[in-house]
Amino acid sequence: MASQKIRVGIPRALLYYKFFPMWTTFFEEIGAKVIVSPKTNKILKDVAVSIAPDEDCYSTKLYFGHVMALKDKVDYLFIPRFSSGGFGKGHEKNVSCPKFIGLAEVLRSVFPDLPEIIMPYFSTAKNNHGKMKFLKYCFSIGSKFTKNPFKIRTAIKKALRNQKEHYQHIQINVDELKKWERSEIVLNETPNLEEGDAPLKVAIIGHSYVLNDPYQSIGIMNKLTIHGVDYITSEQMPRQLIERQMDYLESNMYFEYEREIIGTVMHFLESKTIDRILHLIIFSCGPDSIGGELASRFSRRKPEIPLLQLVIDEHTGTAGTNTRIEAFIDMLRRRKNIKEKEEKIKIRRKIECL
Ligand code: SF4
Numbered sequence: 001m002a003s004q005k006i007r008v009g010i011p012r013a014l015l016y017y018k019f020f021p022m023w024t025t026f027f028e029e030i031g032a033k034v035i036v037s038p039k040t041n042k043i044l045k046d047v048a049v050s051i052a053p054d055e056d057c058y059s060t061k062l063y064f065g066h067v068m069a070l071k072d073k074v075d076y077l078f079i080p081r082f083s084s085g086g087f088g089k090g091h092e093k094n095v096s097c098p099k100f101i102g103l104a105e106v107l108r109s110v111f112p113d114l115p116e117i118i119m120p121y122f123s124t125a126k127n128n129h130g131k132m133k134f135l136k137y138c139f140s141i142g143s144k145f146t147k148n149p150f151k152i153r154t155a156i157k158k159a160l161r162n163q164k165e166h167y168q169h170i171q172i173n174v175d176e177l178k179k180w181e182r183s184e185i186v187l188n189e190t191p192n193l194e195e196g197d198a199p200l201k202v203a204i205i206g207h208s209y210v211l212n213d214p215y216q217s218i219g220i221m222n223k224l225t226i227h228g229v230d231y232i233t234s235e236q237m238p239r240q241l242i243e244r245q246m247d248y249l250e251s252n253m254y255f256e257y258e259r260e261i262i263g264t265v266m267h268f269l270e271s272k273t274i275d276r277i278l279h280l281i282i283f284s285c286g287p288d289s290i291g292g293e294l295a296s297r298f299s300r301r302k303p304e305i306p307l308l309q310l311v312i313d314e315h316t317g318t319a320g321t322n323t324r325i326e327a328f329i330d331m332l333r334r335r336k337n338i339k340e341k342e343e344k345i346k347i348r349r350k351i352e353c354l
Pocket residue numbers: 014057058059060097098099100207282284285286287288
């Protein structure tokens with residue numbers, strides 16, 4: 001009889017959305033059975049909100065619900081304490097949200113009956129946390145599942161390759177961005193347009209675990225698509241444009257994932273190639289309180305591209321959001337029509353002057 005595989009549970013929340021190709025590949029390759037918690041839903045949210053500390057941000061609260069959905073089905077939980085991971089020059093000192101570091105310990109102390117938690121601590125902001133440390137962690141975790149170091153080495157290689165391919169798949173290059181700005185390509189779902197209507201171009205910015213979790217983002221992407229919006233997310237933006245914008249800041253934006261949010265806002269305020277920016281902010285998020293304030297200050301200086309900031313928490317209702325989205329679309333269409341009329345008048349006057 002084939003031996004039972006060891007089951008590793010990965011909560012479908014927070015950094016899962018950034019690193020799932022690497023994590024799932026690694027564990028599968030070393031012979032584990034990976035179980036990912038279900039997509040966020042109302043029951044999971046209600047459980048999460050009832051057990052998580054009140055002062056936690058909404059995204060972290062949801063994490064508690066995902067852990068509960070897994071706890072009786074797995075032998076291990078994988079909750080890495082990931083503080084920062086940029087190996088590039090100048091990036092090694094940037095950090096992630098402190099919540100990512102403390103979460104595993106908090107869960108273990110609040111719920112002592114949880115399965116064993118695999119919780120490597122990794123931070124390139126620390127002097128001795130480089131590639132060697134990363135490999136050491138991988139071998140140490142891998143040895144729980146296999147005694148074959150070659151299997152672990154192959155798993156690491158495949159995991160890193162899959163992660164790289166994932167980034168290449170989501171992040172577009174500058175040429176693709178230009179094509180999208182000219183409406184020559186669609187990056188996400190095709191917008192639902194009436195005949196003769198031009199798509200409204202919107203940049204949706206936020207953390208990857210908000211953008212990629214339809215429950216947490218209240219299905220906003222889908223709603224916008226239905227209303228004829230062609231969107232791009234901050235996660236899809238070319239890295240070089242983000243980094244170029246970060247160079248304009250007077251001081252370093254050291255929250256690693258806030259960089260792509262602010263960089264996207266700055267890029268579109270400068271390029272003026274879209275109709276609006278929509279910022280999804282998680283209630284009581286520390287990094288967002290800095291990122292959100294910076295984004296709104298920059299937008300006040302360059303008001304041609306309006307910025308709408310939508311704060312989301314466990315009380316955010318679908319009905320209220322739908323009304324705001326509809327008002328948002330109406331305003332966009334009106335603005336666009338006025339702009340188009342003005343453009344036509346300008347062209348007519350030029351022709352008349354010939
Ligand atoms: S970055 Fe904000 S939303 Fe994300 S875990 Fe930290 S506090 Fe929560």
